[in-house]
Amino acid sequence: MPPIYIKNVNIINPFDEEPLDERHVVIKDGKIVSLHTDESAIYGSHVVIDGEDNYLLPGFIDSHAHVMANGFHKEDTMKNPLALHFYNAVKNMKDTIDAGVTTVRDCGLADIGVKMAQEKKIFPAPKLNISVKPLAITGGHFDFFLNSGFDMELNYPGFPVGTCDGVEGVLKKTREVIRACPDFIKIMASGGILSPYTSPEVSQFNPKELKTIVDEAKNNRLKVVAHCHSLEGIEKCAKAGIKSIEHGTFIDKKTSQLLAKKRIYLTPTLIVHHTLIEEGFPSWDKFADDKTKKLKEVVKIQKENIATAYEEGVKFLMGSDCGVIDHGRNLGELKYLVDVGLSPLEAIQAGTIEGARFFNQENQIGSIEEGKNADMIIVRKNPIDDIGSLGDKDNVLTVIQDGEILKDKPIF
Numbered sequence: 001m002p003p004i005y006i007k008n009v010n011i012i013n014p015f016d017e018e019p020l021d022e023r024h025v026v027i028k029d030g031k032i033v034s035l036h037t038d039e040s041a042i043y044g045s046h047v048v049i050d051g052e053d054n055y056l057l058p059g060f061i062d063s064h065a066h067v068m069a070n071g072f073h074k075e076d077t078m079k080n081p082l083a084l085h086f087y088n089a090v091k092n093m094k095d096t097i098d099a100g101v102t103t104v105r106d107c108g109l110a111d112i113g114v115k116m117a118q119e120k121k122i123f124p125a126p127k128l129n130i131s132v133k134p135l136a137i138t139g140g141h142f143d144f145f146l147n148s149g150f151d152m153e154l155n156y157p158g159f160p161v162g163t164c165d166g167v168e169g170v171l172k173k174t175r176e177v178i179r180a181c182p183d184f185i186k187i188m189a190s191g192g193i194l195s196p197y198t199s200p201e202v203s204q205f206n207p208k209e210l211k212t213i214v215d216e217a218k219n220n221r222l223k224v225v226a227h228c229h230s231l232e233g234i235e236k237c238a239k240a241g242i243k244s245i246e247h248g249t250f251i252d253k254k255t256s257q258l259l260a261k262k263r264i265y266l267t268p269t270l271i272v273h274h275t276l277i278e279e280g281f282p283s284w285d286k287f288a289d290d291k292t293k294k295l296k297e298v299v300k301i302q303k304e305n306i307a308t309a310y311e312e313g314v315k316f317l318m319g320s321d322c323g324v325i326d327h328g329r330n331l332g333e334l335k336y337l338v339d340v341g342l343s344p345l346e347a348i349q350a351g352t353i354e355g356a357r358f359f360n361q362e363n364q365i366g367s368i369e370e371g372k373n374a375d376m377i378i379v380r381k382n383p384i385d386d387i388g389s390l391g392d393k394d395n396v397l398t399v400i401q402d403g404e405i406l407k408d409k410p411i412f
Ligand SMILES: [Zn+2]
Pocket: 064, 065, 066, 107, 321
């Protein structure tokens, strides 16, 4: 790979209050080699990108997406041949890259084969930290058995069934998922919006089951991440040692304080609910009415509750839940994070360095620093002045991952 020289950009790092103006960046062997204030470093470089006084940011990390999902419609599971899910994912991942996301914490469905395909750079895709298959209780969110008698559960080699109950059952299932090579364990600790027969207010998995999953994951040096809307569920998860709460809709002040004290992340995925309400579900979706009803209840209270969590000092991760909504909308979440109280820079931190810290990858990704992987994006507008601009794909001019230009090439 030829070295790249990016001239004349303003660098926005997640920990700098002010941009580093008019810098010149040298990339070699996939790494950021040096950041210069003068242009002389251009000598010897082969590929030159003129940054045109635009803004250079680290590639974003979406901590909650599903690259293998396209709406989670049960009807799709009935009609799609298995291979189609994977070919769809190729496009999903290109859309994710084009949006400025170079790493994804995949909260369910991407398996080790998808991760390997990215590592082999077979097609443009975000780097993946995968959970493979979320654990769910019988009758809970992500148990795909319908009262019609049809089971919509997808199951193939390397992709285990996720339902499990009881201490022995969850231990065995955690081990089965670990055998499938995850980077973290994902569980469904409350009912959900997209699943029939469950209520987001009801917690799922009892404390003994939660503790068993967390202990087994810990033994394998893996963190556990929980989908959880329910207040009671969030508290149970926090006490059991879960490291990241997804959605967190019904969180209150007391539980927020518990999360802050235990340094548990919250990934509120605000954009997904807003988008689903605005755009609705396709008319052929037989579960559309039920989903819309639950959604309206959730959105009513979520903003206020998540704002409370922010005020109480909970650390946030940026997650879009793309896969439920169209891929490529990932950075639209930043605007909603600012709506609940984060500063634009804090929202950028949630979407970059904090996402890296969750996996102890902060020495490799999450900021523009010498020695780190060259995962970066160039955008036209200053996101500190207009955080919503990051949600506009056309504003993302260039995407580079490991020193490879994956989007638009203003090359000379
Ligand atoms: Zn999700």
